[in-house]
Amino acid sequence: MAATHVDDPRIVEFDVRTDEMLINMGPQHPSTHGVLRLVLRTDGEIVSEVEPHIGYLHRCAEKIGENLTPRQWIPYTDRMDYLAAMNMNLGWSLTVEKLLKYKLPEKARHLRVIIAEMGRIASHLVGMGAYGLDLGTFSPFLYAFREREKILDLFEEACGARLTYSYITPGGATSDLPNGWLQTCDAFLEQLLPIIQEYHALLTTNAIFVKRTAAIGVMPAEQAIDFGCTGPVLRGSGVDYDLRRDGEERYTEMYDGYAFEVIVEKDGHYPRDHEYPAVPREAVLGDCWHRFYVRMLEVIQAIDLTRQAIEKYSTASGDWGQPIKLTQKLPKGEVYLETESPRGQMGFYLVSHGDSIPYRVRARSSCFCNLSVTAELCRNCLIADIPAIVGSLDIVMGEIDR
Amino acid sequence: MTGQDFLATLKKQFGDKIAGANFEAIDPWVEITPDGIVEVCCFLRDDPNFRFNMLNCISGVDFFEPDAKKAAKKDWAPHTEVVYHLSSTIKKHTLVLKVILPRWKDDSPGTLPEVPSVAGVWSTADWHEREVFDLSGVLFTGHPDMRRILCPEDWQGHPLRKDYEFPQEYHGIRGR
Numbered sequence: 001m002a003a004t005h006v007d008d009p010r011i012v013e014f015d016v017r018t019d020e021m022l023i024n025m026g027p028q029h030p031s032t033h034g035v036l037r038l039v040l041r042t043d044g045e046i047v048s049e050v051e052p053h054i055g056y057l058h059r060c061a062e063k064i065g066e067n068l069t070p071r072q073w074i075p076y077t078d079r080m081d082y083l084a085a086m087n088m089n090l091g092w093s094l095t096v097e098k099l100l101k102y103k104l105p106e107k108a109r110h111l112r113v114i115i116a117e118m119g120r121i122a123s124h125l126v127g128m129g130a131y132g133l134d135l136g137t138f139s140p141f142l143y144a145f146r147e148r149e150k151i152l153d154l155f156e157e158a159c160g161a162r163l164t165y166s167y168i169t170p171g172g173a174t175s176d177l178p179n180g181w182l183q184t185c186d187a188f189l190e191q192l193l194p195i196i197q198e199y200h201a202l203l204t205t206n207a208i209f210v211k212r213t214a215a216i217g218v219m220p221a222e223q224a225i226d227f228g229c230t231g232p233v234l235r236g237s238g239v240d241y242d243l244r245r246d247g248e249e250r251y252t253e254m255y256d257g258y259a260f261e262v263i264v265e266k267d268g269h270y271p272r273d274h275e276y277p278a279v280p281r282e283a284v285l286g287d288c289w290h291r292f293y294v295r296m297l298e299v300i301q302a303i304d305l306t307r308q309a310i311e312k313y314s315t316a317s318g319d320w321g322q323p324i325k326l327t328q329k330l331p332k333g334e335v336y337l338e339t340e341s342p343r344g345q346m347g348f349y350l351v352s353h354g355d356s357i358p359y360r361v362r363a364r365s366s367c368f369c370n371l372s373v374t375a376e377l378c379r380n381c382l383i384a385d386i387p388a389i390v391g392s393l394d395i396v397m398g399e400i401d402r
Numbered sequence: 403m404t405g406q407d408f409l410a411t412l413k414k415q416f417g418d419k420i421a422g423a424n425f426e427a428i429d430p431w432v433e434i435t436p437d438g439i440v441e442v443c444c445f446l447r448d449d450p451n452f453r454f455n456m457l458n459c460i461s462g463v464d465f466f467e468p469d470a471k472k473a474a475k476k477d478w479a480p481h482t483e484v485v486y487h488l489s490s491t492i493k494k495h496t497l498v499l500k501v502i503l504p505r506w507k508d509d510s511p512g513t514l515p516e517v518p519s520v521a522g523v524w525s526t527a528d529w530h531e532r533e534v535f536d537l538s539g540v541l542f543t544g545h546p547d548m549r550r551i552l553c554p555e556d557w558q559g560h561p562l563r564k565d566y567e568f569p570q571e572y573h574g575i576r577g578r
Contacts, residue, residue: 055552060561062537098428225455225491228526234491241491248496335428336487336498338458347487349461353476360562364459364487372529401552 020048025386027056033130033390034397038374042383050378050386052371057401065361070096070170070350071326073361078164080363081399083126086119086155087341088399089168095337095348096170098250099330108172108321109254110313114185115158115168117302117309121192122151123342124295124302127394131292132203134391135212140202147195150188157181170328172321182310189303196300204296205277213289214282217377217389221286227376228369231344232298233393235264236291243340251339258308263297265290274300288392295394298342327356343367343394363402367395411451416442421502431485431498436517439486439501443523446488446497454488454497457524460531461485462538466505466564480505482515484540503540519545537562 026037035056041049061076068076070092077092078085090112097104104112129144152162158177159167167173203209219229224237234241242262244255261271265285270276276297283289330352338347344366351360370393377389412420412432419438424431434442446454463483467473473480486499503515514535519542521527531542532551539560542548550557559566569577 055550055554058552060537060552063561066562226525228456228458228524239491246491246494333428336459338489345458347459349459349485349487351463360461360463362459362461362463364461368529368533369526372526 023383027053033395036371036390036395036397036400038386038390040378040383040386045382045384047378047381047383047386050375052374054368054371054397054400057397059402061402062361062363065358067357069327069356070330070358071323071328074166074169075164077363078166079398080365080402081123081341081343081346081367081396082163083396084119084123084342085163085165086115086168087123087339088346089166090116091337091339091341091346092348093168093170094250094254094339095335095350096324096330098337099333099335099350099352100170100324100328101331102171102324104172105318105321107313107316107318110309110316111173111177111320112168112254113258113309114177114306114313115155115173117306118151118154118185120302120342121299121306122148122155124299125151127295127342128199128203128292128299131391131394132209134387135209137202137209140199143195143198143202147192154181154185154188157184169323171324172319174323176320177313182314185306186310189306193300193303196296199296200277204293205280210280210282210289212385212388213292213392214280214287215284216288216385217381217392218284219286219373219377223373223376224286227373229344229373230366230369231340231342232263232294233291233344233370233373235262236294236392237286238265238290240264240266243338243345247340248337250337255305257312258305260301260305263294263301270297274304276300288388291392291394329356330354330358338364341366343396343399344370346399365399365402367393367397367399371395371400412442415445429496429498431500433500433502436501436503439499440518440520440523442499443486443520447523452495452497453490453492455524456489456491457486457520457526457530458489458496459485459487460527460534461487462534462540462562464505464538464563468565482538482540484517484534486520507541514539514541516541516543518543521545536560539563 021042023040023042025040027035037053039051040047064076065073074089077088081088125144125148129141132140155165156162159165219237221237221239224234240262245262332352332354334351336349338345346366347364349362350358353359374390378386409423416438419435421435422433446452465478466480467476482503482505484501489496501517507513507515519531531545534540535548536550536553537560571577
């Protein structure tokens with residue numbers, strides 16, 4: 001019998017009304033990637049509104065930068081995006097070099113590519129592992145940390161630190177790579193490449209993973225650009241924009257002579273440089289799955305770039321780049337430079353009045369903009385989708401709060 | 403398009419709302435008057451020649467020297483700048499816009515200077531303007547939600563202003 005009447009007992013049974021409820025998620029929730037607090041307005045399982053509250057890690061690094069010389073500020077950039085500290089050092093160093101009109105030696109350029117791309121691999125590995133954690137699977141995290149550990153070992157060998165490196169400085173790097181480093185690095189890359197298939201099996205193509213991420217948190221390209229989203233979040237929405245190719249000359253000249261293709265879906269497929277699993281039918285361009293997938297492909301891209309860099313570095317002549325003086329006088333002027341850090345475009349703005357200490361320092365954080373879109377993405381989704389959406393943005397609170 | 407051509411196009415369109423420009427700087431910039439900023443931004447975003455569809459960053463810079471002796475030697479008068487960094491994902495070019503404001507509105511200390519919000523032009527501006535308000539003390543009129551973003555809501559003062567004094571204590575926590 002067709003149930004058409006409201007008095008039908010089977011319908012009344014499901015007529016449950018709930019009140020709107022405000023739920024606090026964080027600031028210590030494990031899947032909010034640090035101290036992010038989300039206030040959810042929920043109606044049962046449906047979230048009607050999300051409001052992110054940030055600032056729990058605010059140290060006003062910009063104010064500190066007004067009291068230190070550029071080289072002294074390097075350790076503070078480490079502590080912004082602490083999962084990709086090398087790339088933060090690089091962004092700030094290039095900004096200072098732009099102001100100084102400093103010409104970097106050839107060898108230092110390739111050294112920086114090696115370090116920056118290794119940093120990208122390490123960062124994306126954590127991003128991948130932590131995303132697994134967000135969705136309730138623990139093992140990818142352990143696998144990711146097993147590989148990341150080896151990168152940290154390599155970094156430790158190069159500069160002595162494992163998390164906050166302060167290795168790349170204005171003028172070059174604090175020291176050259178030690179003997180035998182390149183061979184160890186090469187061996188690591190050799191070993192990492194086949195392992196990526198494991199990650200694809202664990203997450204990318206996993207049926208549950210696809211169910212949790214495909215067609216969830218869909219962000220159209222226009223919205224991504226409007227909110228200033230950058231990095232894998234922007235490319236996951238199908239925007240062909242990567243600063244390593246499209247950025248300012250000061251930054252792109254670092255990648256002169258390198259062959260790489262921007263990881264973005266074009267005409268329904270990704271660059272076919274390497275074998276990769278097919279895009280599942282459920283996935284929609286701009287959803288959580290695509291954002292994650294762009295990161296996975298960028299790991300392969302970074303391996304390729306590192307290999308090219310190792311080859312170029314070992315044949316390059318000259319110096320690895322001496323750091324500038326600790327109290328180097330800065331010329332008058334102001335510069336702004338953005339670099340492609342693993343999480344997006346990291347920009348630094350420096351205003352100098354001719355002293356050795358900058359007058360004003362500003363850090364444009366990529367995660368800050370990427371996070372600002374959460375309120376839009378999480379409208380009318382399920383509570384269980386919130387960690388999936390926030391995790392897919394791959395945020396680091398140290399960088400948002402600065 | 404060279405800098406001068408670009409400036410001429412803007413000047414033709416907006417007249418004296420374009421207050422000045424500097425194309426010798428490392429990053430060339432154009433100065434806009436506060437009342438023209440929204441119009442100019444809309445134009446730059448939508449014009450097929452420019453297509454600045456992405457707002458990268460808004461920064462507030464406070465120009466002030468508390469020491470009167472040192473201030474006399476400076477080649478600038480105290481003021482506050484709001485700097486907009488734009489870029490285009492289509493044309494792959496960048497631009498810097500500046501709005502120069504007095505440090506205090508109507509020169510009455512304690513009243514924050516005002517500039518119209520561009521949150522309606524680019525959504526990025528929403529959080530960035532809140533940050534500039536929070537740290538540099540510039541009010542963005544017409545902003546949908548002008549609150550502090552990084553500092554607590556009951557925080558006093560704007561830390562990136564050069565005359566900011568760090569509080570002695572905050573809710574029983576010693577400041578220094």
